[in-house]
Amino acid sequence: MRKNILVVGVAMLALALLFGVSYPPAFLFIVLFGIPISILNTILGLITRTPPGLELQPESANIRLIIDRGVVRASIYQLVFLNSKLILKRLTSVMITVILALVLAVVGFEVLGIIGALMGGITGFSLQEFLTQRMRNKIGTEMQLTSLGKNDIEIDYNDLLEVRLVKSRLYLISENGSLTANFPRGYSRKIRPMLADLFETKFTDEESLRAAEAAEKENEKRQHSRSDRGKFSRR
Numbered sequence: 001m002r003k004n005i006l007v008v009g010v011a012m013l014a015l016a017l018l019f020g021v022s023y024p025p026a027f028l029f030i031v032l033f034g035i036p037i038s039i040l041n042t043i044l045g046l047i048t049r050t051p052p053g054l055e056l057q058p059e060s061a062n063i064r065l066i067i068d069r070g071v072v073r074a075s076i077y078q079l080v081f082l083n084s085k086l087i088l089k090r091l092t093s094v095m096i097t098v099i100l101a102l103v104l105a106v107v108g109f110e111v112l113g114i115i116g117a118l119m120g121g122i123t124g125f126s127l128q129e130f131l132t133q134r135m136r137n138k139i140g141t142e143m144q145l146t147s148l149g150k151n152d153i154e155i156d157y158n159d160l161l162e163v164r165l166v167k168s169r170l171y172l173i174s175e176n177g178s179l180t181a182n183f184p185r186g187y188s189r190k191i192r193p194m195l196a197d198l199f200e201t202k203f204t205d206e207e208s209l210r211a212a213e214a215a216e217k218e219n220e221k222r223q224h225s226r227s228d229r230g231k232f233s234r235r
Helices: 003-022 024-047 094-141 187-202 206-231
Strands: 054-056 063-072 075-082 085-093 153-156 160-166 169-174 177-182 203-205
Touching: 003 024, 003 094, 024 094, 054 187, 063 085, 063 094, 063 187, 075 094, 085 094, 160 187, 187 203
Parallel strands: 160 203
Antiparallel strands: 054 063, 063 075, 063 177, 075 085, 085 153, 160 169, 169 177
């Protein structure tokens, strides 16, 4: 059960009923659009499982870390860190969600104005969460975490030059280019030790980057001070 979607669905239903009672001319539109879409959100909240979040060292000799959600370009992936490679399992497309939310918002606006647009847009994102979790369930049920499917991405650790974790972004840098994955808030602090253990000298984070910059500035100051002292003549 996804509590946030469930709460939104119940709140939307209450808002729709209140709007219908306070503004009788819109009651028919409330019955045709507001109430059904509110019930849909409530049902989605009940049947959508809570995402697993982070799985550190799952019960598998080959899997080291699983991150349930990472946005790469216009797609949402499940990141599976193995002993020697990273597999990004594609869950859904962000663009599909945006288009769906936009269509529902436009329909809602035509029916109930701003309130209808708000209901439609929220429903689009509720559907995204449902479809994303449904794909996660399928991958887990069919034991596809370590296999490469259509639209999935595989990255060998030996091909990486640097793995950089900055705030909620993970940068995977190789000779052929780079890939950036965006995580929900709070993930970085939890995955930092595991990534440091996996990638060792290739791994850098925000703290190490700041320390390196500070050390570089300190070296520059020392070099400037030495050169300045050399300009003075000795007596």
